[in-house]
Amino acid sequence: MIERKASRTAVLVCQGRAVADGRLAVGRFADPLAADLLHADEREPVERVRAGERPAGFGPRMEFELLSGTAELMAARTVAIDDGVRDSATAQLVLLGAGLDARAWRMPELAATAVFEVDQPASQQDKRARLGDRTPLAKSLTFVPVDFAEDSLAARLAESGHDPGVPTTWIWEGVVPYLTPDQVAATTALVAAASTPGSRFIITYPVPSPRNALGRKALGLLLRGARHPNPLANEPFRSSWTPPVLESLLAAHGFEVTTDIDLLTIARDLDITPGRPRFLSTGRIAIADRP
Numbered sequence: 001m002i003e004r005k006a007s008r009t010a011v012l013v014c015q016g017r018a019v020a021d022g023r024l025a026v027g028r029f030a031d032p033l034a035a036d037l038l039h040a041d042e043r044e045p046v047e048r049v050r051a052g053e054r055p056a057g058f059g060p061r062m063e064f065e066l067l068s069g070t071a072e073l074m075a076a077r078t079v080a081i082d083d084g085v086r087d088s089a090t091a092q093l094v095l096l097g098a099g100l101d102a103r104a105w106r107m108p109e110l111a112a113t114a115v116f117e118v119d120q121p122a123s124q125q126d127k128r129a130r131l132g133d134r135t136p137l138a139k140s141l142t143f144v145p146v147d148f149a150e151d152s153l154a155a156r157l158a159e160s161g162h163d164p165g166v167p168t169t170w171i172w173e174g175v176v177p178y179l180t181p182d183q184v185a186a187t188t189a190l191v192a193a194a195s196t197p198g199s200r201f202i203i204t205y206p207v208p209s210p211r212n213a214l215g216r217k218a219l220g221l222l223l224r225g226a227r228h229p230n231p232l233a234n235e236p237f238r239s240s241w242t243p244p245v246l247e248s249l250l251a252a253h254g255f256e257v258t259t260d261i262d263l264l265t266i267a268r269d270l271d272i273t274p275g276r277p278r279f280l281s282t283g284r285i286a287i288a289d290r291p
Contacts, residue, residue, distance in 0.1 A: 007099060007120070007123045009099070009174070009178075010099030010100045010123060010127075011038070011042055011100065012066075012067075012070060013070065013074060013099055013100065013174060014034050014037055014038060014042075014099070014100040015034075015038060015042060015045065015046050015067055015070065016067060016070030016071045016073065016074035017031040017034035017071075017074045017075075017078065017102075018031070018034035018035040018038060018043070018046045019046050019049045019050055019067055019068070019070070019071035020071040020072070020074055020075040020078075021034055021035065023050065023071070024071060024072065024075040024270075024272050025075045025076070025079055025270040025271070025272055028079050028270055029075045029078055029079050029270070030106070031078065031102055031106060032106070033102040033105055033106055033134075034100070034102060037100050037102070037127075037130045037131070038130075039130075045060070045063050045064065045067055046067065048060075048064060049064055049067045049068055049071070065275075068275060069274070069275060069276050069279055072267060072272055072274045072275070072276075072280065073263060073279070073280055073283060075267070075270065075272060076263045076264075076266040076267040076270060076272060076280065077173065077174075077204055077263055077266075077283070077285065079266065079270060080261070080263075080266050080285045081171060081173060081202055081204075081285065082103070082107065084169075084200065084202045084259075084285075084287045085103070085107070085109070085110075085169055085171070085202070086109050088167075088169045088200040088289075089109075090113070090166075090167040090168055090169045090198065090199065090200065091112070091113060091114065091166050091167065091168075092113065092114050092115075092116070092162060092163065092166055092167070092168040092169070093110065093113050093114070093115045093116070093138075093168070093169045093170075093171070094115075094116045094118060094157070094162065094168055094169070094170050094171070095115070095116070095117050095118060095171045095173070096118050096170060096171065096172045096175060096187070096191075097118065097119055097172070097173070097174065097175035098117035098118060098119045098124075098127070099119065099123065099127070099174070100127055100130070101117070101171075101173070103115070103171075104117070104136040104137065104138040104141045105131075105134060105135075105136050105137060106137070107137060107138075108137050110136075110137055110138040110139070111137060111138065111139060112139050113138055113139055114138070114139055114140045114142070114161070114162075115136070115138040115139075115140065115141045115142070116142045116144050116157065116160060116161075116162055117141065117142070117143050117144060118144045118146050118153065118156070118157070119143075119144075119145065119146070120145070120146065120147060120148070121145040121146075121147060124143055124145050128143065142160045142161060142162075144156050144157060144160045144162075148183075153187070153190050154190050154193065154194060157194060162194065164193070164194040164195070164196060165196050166196065167195075167196055167197070167198035167199045167200075168194065168195055168196075168199045168200075169199065169200045169201075169202065170191050170195070170199070170200065170201045170202065171202050172187075172191075172201070172202065172203045172204070173202070173203075173204050174204055176203060176204065176205040176206070176239065176241070177205065177206050177237045177238065177239060177240065178236070178237065178238055179238055179239060180238045180239055181239045183238075183239075184239060184241075184249070185249060188201075188249055188250065188253055189253055191253075192253035192254055192255065192290075195254075195255075195290050196290070197290050197291060198289075198290065199289070199290045200287065200288070200289050200290070201250065201255050201287070201288045201289075201290075202285065202286075202287050202288075203246070203285070203286045203287075203288070204283065204284070204285050204286075205240070205241050205246060205283075205284055205285075205286065206237070206240045206241070206282055206283055206284070207240055207241065207242055207243075207282050207283075207284060208240040208241075208242065209240070209278075209282040211278065243260045243284065243286070246260075246286060247260065247286070250286070250288045254290055255288035255289065255290055256288060256289055256290075256291060257286055257287070257288045258287050258288065258289055259285070259286065259287040260284060260285070260286040260287075261284065261285060262280070262281050262282075262283065262284050263280040263281070263283040263284065263285065264277050264280040264281040266285070267280055
């Protein structure tokens with residue numbers, strides 16, 4: 001078995017939420033636990049961004065800009081997903097690729113919900129160490145370690161107590177771009193097989209964007225030249241989707257898309273003025289229900 005390291009992208013996402021907490025979409029977005037889940041060295045750049053202190057040195061400045069943009073993205077994305085979870089109010093919630101997500105600890109609306117967090121074992125071990133003995137607000141919380149290269153998601157969920165006969169809300173946040181189209185289709189089929197009528201599937205995904213692809217490569221080269229760590233180095237993008245193609249995939253598995261909106265529109269509705277609007281415009285969130 002190949003030993004996999006904990007996701008660095010999960011840390012970047014958590015840093016973005018920590019930057020946004022109390023600063024962006026105030027009254028709609030809040031994640032006070034995000035900063036607590038970060039190690040001291042991970043909090044330092046967060047505190048610089050929150051204070052508006054642009055650091056000296058090319059690498060730290062690039063990190064400053066990356067965290068600022070991530071904060072805008074995370075505030076918009078989190079609000080839209082949280083609203084989708086509240087509106088569905090199912091008895092079960094499954095987070096696919098949970099990372100350092102804190103919904104089970106910050107959403108009182110989950111008091112009657114059984115939450116299942118699915119992630120690779122190394123990332124899950126890292127998260128549990130960061131959490132310590134914090135008690136979730138959810139009715140129950142079950143960690144489901146899954147090595148997607150070797151394990152069956154359906155089998156692991158069944159072993160963990162997930163009931164496919166009970167309506168479930170599925171959150172697939174920030175994972176799709178790191179999977180191949182075949183992997184996305186296969187996971188969608190597994191979700192559909194474990195979703196009874198009344199279930200909801202919430203997915204974030206990127207649309208094709210040559211500009212963003214080039215920007216991502218350029219960022220990596222610049223950070224490497226500055227000898228600064230690149231949090232995206234080992235997690236390359238593998239797929240992007242247009243809304244009609246994703247809708248067709250979901251429809252083939254019994255899901256009807258009720259919402260599909262870009263993150264830039266969401267951000268502007270939340271009175272967030274993004275520094276890089278094109279970055280947000282290529283990210284989307286789709287909400288699909290199984291009638």
